[in-house]
Amino acid sequence: MREHAEAIRPPRSLWVPFVLGRPLGVPNDAAFQRRVLVAALNLLQRPSGPVLEDYPEDAPAINVEDSQEGMACPISFASDMADATPLNKVKAEISQLQAWHDLAVRQRGRTATGVAGVSFEAAAAFVAAWAAGTPAPAFRKDIPAIDALRLACDELKTFYSESVMAQPGTHTVESIQDWFWGQTAAGKLLFELHARTLLSRDTPEKHFAENNLVPRRIRHIIGNG
Amino acid sequence: MVRLADLPEWERAHMLEKIPNLPQFGIRAWVAEGGPLAQRRVAIVTTAGLHLRGDRPFGQGSASSDYRVLPGGGGSADIVMSQLSTNFDRSGFQQDINVAFPIDRLRELAAEGFIGSVADFHYSFMGAGSPVTRMEAKAREVAGLLKKDRVDAVLLTPV
Numbered sequence: 401m402r403e404h405a406e407a408i409r410p411p412r413s414l415w416v417p418f419v420l421g422r423p424l425g426v427p428n429d430a431a432f433q434r435r436v437l438v439a440a441l442n443l444l445q446r447p448s449g450p451v452l453e454d455y456p457e458d459a460p461a462i463n464v465e466d467s468q469e470g471m472a473c474p475i476s477f478a479s480d481m482a483d484a485t486p487l488n489k490v491k492a493e494i495s496q497l498q499a500w501h502d503l504a505v506r507q508r509g510r511t512a513t514g515v516a517g518v519s520f521e522a523a524a525a526f527v528a529a530w531a532a533g534t535p536a537p538a539f540r541k542d543i544p545a546i547d548a549l550r551l552a553c554d555e556l557k558t559f560y561s562e563s564v565m566a567q568p569g570t571h572t573v574e575s576i577q578d579w580f581w582g583q584t585a586a587g588k589l590l591f592e593l594h595a596r597t598l599l600s601r602d603t604p605e606k607h608f609a610e611n612n613l614v615p616r617r618i619r620h621i622i623g624n625g
Numbered sequence: 626m627v628r629l630a631d632l633p634e635w636e637r638a639h640m641l642e643k644i645p646n647l648p649q650f651g652i653r654a655w656v657a658e659g660g661p662l663a664q665r666r667v668a669i670v671t672t673a674g675l676h677l678r679g680d681r682p683f684g685q686g687s688a689s690s691d692y693r694v695l696p697g698g699g700g701s702a703d704i705v706m707s708q709l710s711t712n713f714d715r716s717g718f719q720q721d722i723n724v725a726f727p728i729d730r731l732r733e734l735a736a737e738g739f740i741g742s743v744a745d746f747h748y749s750f751m752g753a754g755s756p757v758t759r760m761e762a763k764a765r766e767v768a769g770l771l772k773k774d775r776v777d778a779v780l781l782t783p784v
Contacts (some may be wrong), residue, residue: 401640403629407647410781417628421714423782429720430730437780438732441662441740444778450650510702512719515682547684551707562719573714604685611753615711618637 406420409450410577412443416455425459432459474583486592487528489585490556494520497563513558516540516551520559523552524586531566531593546604550612553593556586574617581618583585590614639651665778667735668744668771669695671717672752673784674708675723678777682707683751690759695747701728710753725784730774744776752783 402415416436418425424433436455436568443451473492477484485490516523518539528537530549538545539552560580565571581587590613597609629637674683676693683689684707695704701722706715709753716722728747735743748767750760771779 401627401629403641403644404647407644407649409649411650417631419714419717420627420712421784422717422724423784424727424730427717427724430723433723433730436734437727438739440736440780441667441778444659444662444665475776489639508720510722512705512715514678515705515707517724543682543684544686547682548693550680550684550709552771558715558719561716565627565716565720571716573716576716598684607685612709613712616636616639617633 402454405452409452412440412446412451414440414443414453414455418459419618421573422459425455425457432457436602455600462570475585479567485528486585487524489529490524490589491521493585494524494559497560500563500566507566510563511558513555513562515558516548516555518555520554520555523555526552527593528589529555531596532588533596538619543605546602546608549593550608553590553613556590560584560586576617577618581614635681643755646756648756650710659777662740662778663738665746666742666774666776667731667778668760668774668776669726669728669731669747669780669782670750670767670771671726671747671784672750672781672783674706674710674751674753675704675722675726675749676707678703678705683709685709685776688739688750689754690763691751693749695726695728695749697743697745697747703755708751708753708784710784718784725782727780727782731780740778744771746770746774 405413405415412464416423416425424436428435435457437598439453439455443453460559477489481489481492501511514521516539518526526536526539526549531613535545538548540548557580561576564576564579581591583597594609595613597605597613600609629640631642665756675695675740676682677695677699683691685695687711704726706718723729726747728743731740731743734740748770752762
């Protein structure tokens with residue numbers, strides 16, 4: 401935020417007009433990233449500071465019509481899944497999305513999943529048990545259980561995000577978020593976890609519910625901000 | 626960073642609420658002319674909560690003010706994120722780490738001679754949580770390590 405840089409007054413600061421999370425502006429656009437980086441490094445040649453300069457170039461806008469056409473589809477379940485448990489619905493989604501995720505990994509040569517150190521299905525099972533009020537023993541012992549829970553949730557979010565970005569169409573920051581929280585069983589499961597953990601009297605668990613689970617934007621959309 | 630005017634009112638208010646609690650540098654370190662860019666050794670310090678796959682993830686409490694080391698010679702496939710915040714975009718990082726940690730761009734600028742060299746080690750903090758001053762001791766520790774790596778320019782990339 402420009403206003404934060406104005407308050408802190410770091411020696412040299414380049415304000416950039418990009419969404420939070422993308423300080424270099426555009427993924428997979430080396431030329432764009434290079435322009436931002438060069439502009440930042442050139443501030444080092446100013447003879448005095450502090451310097452706060454505005455970067456003049458916006459990230460290219462994504463065509464809204466293209467975005468609408470490319471909106472990800474809800475994941476359909478077989479008719480015999482109608483009465484399935486939330487966990488089994490998430491496991492079915494994972495199974496259906498796995499091919500897209502495999503494709504994403506092949507295309508990019510990397511994945512941001514694998515932080516939790518547990519399979520996607522086991523992560524979902526751990527989350528479902530906690531959401532049902534019957535937490536299972538943590539799947540790793542080197543970190544507090546609440547951090548394991550957050551990593552399990554993030555593992556699911558990352559898997560779904562990477563999967564849907566491999567599907568046809570144009571995917572925006574907002575469309576990915578809206579799809580996950582509005583149209584998937586995993587999103588619904590995390591809402592159930594949110595409702596459960598918000599009621600907790602345990603400070604770290606309540607902190608997790610209030611800050612590290614559902615994005616503020618989504619909470620405001622559903623009137624739970 | 627993003628335009629305040631582009632944010633919805635509730636997000637704008639959240640961002641502005643932080644300002645009274647932000648520290649000022651209060652000193653003018655790193656401001657003086659430090660030589661031509663073509664001779665500078667540059668490191669990246671990010672608050673994106675990055676670390677090597679298999680390294681300890683960031684977490685609540687004291688685990689939130691620690692830092693992680695990102696060796697300069699490592700591949701991008703080894704770098705993952707365990708930021709606590711849910712309120713920034715991660716899909717860009719999932720597509721291309723350079724959008725938050727521009728290590729490939731920095732290597733290219735070094736190969737071209739635009740900068741002198743890329744540091745052997747880069748560092749990541751986990752920027753969520755407050756107050757930000759909780760990170761001061763570890764930031765000083767990292768500054769000492771950067772000096773030992775002969776770094777004389779640091780690119781900070783917040784998310």
